[in-house]
Amino acid sequence: MARTATASIYDTITNQIIAALERSTSDYTLPWHRSSAPLTRPVNAVTRKAYRGVNVLALWASAEAQDFGHGLWATYRQWQSLGAQVRKGEKASPIVFYKVLDKPEGSEDEARENAGRIFAQGSHVFNIAQVEGYALPEVPEPEAFDPIPDVEGFIAATGVAIRIQGDSAHYTPSTDTITMPDRERFFATDTASAEQNWYAILLHELVHWTGADHRL
Numbered sequence: 001m002a003r004t005a006t007a008s009i010y011d012t013i014t015n016q017i018i019a020a021l022e023r024s025t026s027d028y029t030l031p032w033h034r035s036s037a038p039l040t041r042p043v044n045a046v047t048r049k050a051y052r053g054v055n056v057l058a059l060w061a062s063a064e065a066q067d068f069g070h071g072l073w074a075t076y077r078q079w080q081s082l083g084a085q086v087r088k089g090e091k092a093s094p095i096v097f098y099k100v101l102d103k104p105e106g107s108e109d110e111a112r113e114n115a116g117r118i119f120a121q122g123s124h125v126f127n128i129a130q131v132e133g134y135a136l137p138e139v140p141e142p143e144a145f146d147p148i149p150d151v152e153g154f155i156a157a158t159g160v161a162i163r164i165q166g167d168s169a170h171y172t173p174s175t176d177t178i179t180m181p182d183r184e185r186f187f188a189t190d191t192a193s194a195e196q197n198w199y200a201i202l203l204h205e206l207v208h209w210t211g212a213d214h215r216l
Contacts, residue, residue: 041187045074045082045128055095056189062093063127070136072128079126084134092124145183151199160209162202169201171208178205 041050042059051059051073059073073093076086098118128136155162161177169180186198209215 041189042071042073044078044125045072045134046078051095053096055097058095059093059125066127066129068127068129070128072136073125075123075125079131079134082134084131086126086131090126090130092126095123095125096120097123145186145198146195148195148199151203155202155206158206158209160206169205171205173212176209176212178202178209180205 041056042063043050050056059071062068063071074082076092079086098120100118128134161175163177163179164182165179167181167185169178171178180198180202183195183198186194186201188194189197192200
């Protein structure tokens with residue numbers, strides 16, 4: 001893919017994520033924890049593999065913006081291979097994937113220079129909510145939350161009041177409380193377990209809690 005085309009894909013994805021963040025200016029809202037959203041990462045409908053890296057954020061942002069209730073995605077041709085058809089007028093969501101150049105072309109010097117290089121390429125996918133002729137799979141039950149005793153002890157020692165409700169995480173100065181989604185709504189990512197993700201968000205809000213005027 002040409003550099004300008006690759007940059008365009010990245011710009012589109014970046015703008016999509018920024019737009020999702022700007023839709024919530026008062027609360028630190030995680031679109032993938034919304035009540036209508038699935039509790040799993042975006043998954044390809046054909047390979048059944050979870051999307052990774054920036055594609056996770058891009059597809060979460062796209063799902064939030066369009067109010068999709070399931071995290072199953074595929075390209076136009078992939079949906080056709082499953083016997084489904086993308087509805088006319090539906091807009092695709094951009095993703096990025098990488099390919100290794102294992103068959104260099106050109107002169108011998110160019111071949112040595114380009115061998116093993118990784119190139120970014122853009123693609124477009126559609127959510128299951130945008131297709132017809134495909135049965136929606138059952139959403140798996142979330143795994144049980146396994147508390148981390150040391151972190152639980154630290155949080156308890158601060159004396160912070162935590163409300164478990166809704167689908168956003170934020171600190172409210174007027175009530176001096178932290179609001180968190182239910183623990184069972186969190187799931188593992190490439191770099192952290194579901195428990196670690198929950199504690200990371202809570203500790204982030206705890207930083208805001210410690211910055212209250214009467215604690216400074």
